[in-house]
Amino acid sequence: MNIERVKQEFLQGFKEERELGASVSVWKDGEEVMTLCEGYTNAEKTNEWTTETLAPVFSGTKGPAAATFILCLDEVGMDLDSEIRRVWREFPISGATFGDLISHQCGFAGLDKSVSAREYEEVISAIEEQEPLWEPMTAHGYHPRLVGFVQDEIVRRLTGETLGKNWRDKIAAPSDIDFWIGLPETEDHRMATLYGGTMTEEQLREDPFYRLIGKAGSIPNKAFKSPTGVQGAAGMNKPRNWHAGYAAMGGVGSARSLAKFYQDAMGQLEGSLLTESIRSQFNARRVNGDDLVLCAPTSFGGGFMLDPVDENGNRTRELIGSDTNGFGHPGAGGCHAFADPTTGYSFAYVMNQMEVSVLPGEKVKRMLAP
Secondary structure: OOHHHHHHHHHHHHHOOOOOOEEEEEEEOOEEEEEEEEEEEOOOOOOEEEOOOEEOOHHHHHHHHHHHHHHHHOOOOOOOOOOHOOOOOOOOOOEEEHHHHHHHOOOOOOOOOEEEEOOOHHHHHHHHHHHOOOOOOOOOOOOOOOOHHHHHHHHHHHHHOOOHHHHHHHHHHHOOOOOOOOOOHHHHHOOOEEEEEOHHHHHHHOOOOHHHOOOOOOHHHHHHHHOEEEHHHHHOOOOOHHHOEEEEEOOEHHHHHHHHHHHHHHOOOOOOOOOOOOOOOOOOEEEEEEOOOOOOOEEOOOEHHEEEEEEOOOOOOOOOOOOOOEEEEEOOOOOEEEEEEOEEEEEEEEEOOOOOOOOOOOOHHHHOOO
């Protein structure tokens, strides 16, 4: 990783007014290398962004959630190859494994029934009634929201506690990781305000995902509107959504906390419960190829996104580490975090001026360019 490049491009974003407030953090071999904070938490520019500032990271939550999920399975003697119905008999897809679930192969990326994310039991009932949007385990398509509800339900059945509570007790608190899946109200004052991006004509013209996401009934449209109530910047500026603990999209934290988590995910923090057998599941590639929801090539391991590869095993996108061992997860608007086991580096970037992007955006691409 080119640390100087990361620093220069991060600061250049403020000079060119592409940023309002943001932080970036790089760690290596268990140690913090660099954490930068610049700008403001609000458009009025009355509150400076500091190392204590927290921001929503949307699907950046999926990395910490996946680690928690696999840890909870491991504690009861199961792994990603175990069948979901061993824990949840009403789950609608016979034969589906936990690995099928968190590599987005189960086919329930979205719901036919309109239900609010705030009504947890109604969401779970709707999942049990949902017909898959494609033949399960024959293809993959990103489950941006519902995958978190399924993980949370399984963890609740295994432990009697939410996934967010397990995250806090078993991973975050012991390693002093300032990332939350269910923020306490006492921490609300640290939150930055998000500001939505503007879709370009080129995106609408050239990218099939952005054309389809606005088309009612399409798979991308269903996926990003199920369940309702957490739409874009407006949705994640509501304290109730910080507190809810949505396991796929509701996490809040700093760049420092996410970069530190990915050190833990590589086995670089002492006292961690994330054993080698657990960590080996993070970047074991389970699917690779065209994504029915994102309408682009994607690849997933055990709940973490990997760079996709071609038929020769060469990466076709290079945004998650230095080689095919890298694993991480971006979040809507441009935030991004990953681990690079080959070099020992981890990286995280969190901001409040969003881009229109679900994969790593232009700002982070500049930082990670060779």
